[in-house]
Amino acid sequence: MGDVKAIIGLGNPGSEYEDTRHNAGAWLVERLARDAAQTLRPERKFLGLYTKIHLGRHDLHLLNPTTFMNRSGASVAALCQFFKIAPDEVIVAHDELDIAPGTARYKTGGGHGGHNGLRDIISAFGNHNGFHRLRVGIGHPGSAKLVTNYVLGRPGKAERDAIDAALDEIVVTLPDALDGNWARAMNRLHAFSA
Numbered sequence: 001m002g003d004v005k006a007i008i009g010l011g012n013p014g015s016e017y018e019d020t021r022h023n024a025g026a027w028l029v030e031r032l033a034r035d036a037a038q039t040l041r042p043e044r045k046f047l048g049l050y051t052k053i054h055l056g057r058h059d060l061h062l063l064n065p066t067t068f069m070n071r072s073g074a075s076v077a078a079l080c081q082f083f084k085i086a087p088d089e090v091i092v093a094h095d096e097l098d099i100a101p102g103t104a105r106y107k108t109g110g111g112h113g114g115h116n117g118l119r120d121i122i123s124a125f126g127n128h129n130g131f132h133r134l135r136v137g138i139g140h141p142g143s144a145k146l147v148t149n150y151v152l153g154r155p156g157k158a159e160r161d162a163i164d165a166a167l168d169e170i171v172v173t174l175p176d177a178l179d180g181n182w183a184r185a186m187n188r189l190h191a192f193s194a
Helices: 021-035 069-083 116-124 144-151 157-178 182-191
Strands: 006-009 041-043 048-055 058-065 090-096 104-108 132-137
Touching: 006 021, 006 069, 021 048, 021 058, 021 090, 021 132, 021 144, 021 157, 048 069, 048 157, 058 069, 069 090, 069 116, 090 116, 104 157, 104 182, 132 157, 157 182
Parallel strands: 006 058, 006 090, 090 132
Antiparallel strands: 041 048, 048 058, 104 132
8 A cells, every 4th residue: 555645625616615514525635735834726737726735754745626526536637647646645535424523534445425526536546446535524414315405505613613623633643644554543533523
């Protein structure tokens, strides 16, 4: 398994979506850039907002695709081809309906679980699904019929505070994950609940 070289934050572009639950993955990448005193800037060749940061002893490419969620794969593939990054050197941060706000999980490989951003990335990687994921919990509205409006809605203050606390914890555990100490990163992150 290669060292992680890129962290991708999934979301939808534009001010009308930036505070919606579906952008929880993009919030993490924005946070990492801010913590490193870097600015995500439009980069046409990657179809997204891009910067490079140094975290611990690692140089990391940060990318928030500015394609819509279901077209995220084109952006991720462009970055990975340009820098010759393999799928297993990528972490994709995304919103996760199946876990509660205030929690987050690392995962490597697996299916897309109905997430259109993951589905498109797996397809763009030639059906290679062995990349790492950071699943940022947003909770579930209780019915499949309500999911679209829910993920495109804004969380209330308490819910956003819980998600932000989980993002804080992700940032604390990332150095272990980047160093290849996935078990330690997982043990700490998976025990956390805001």
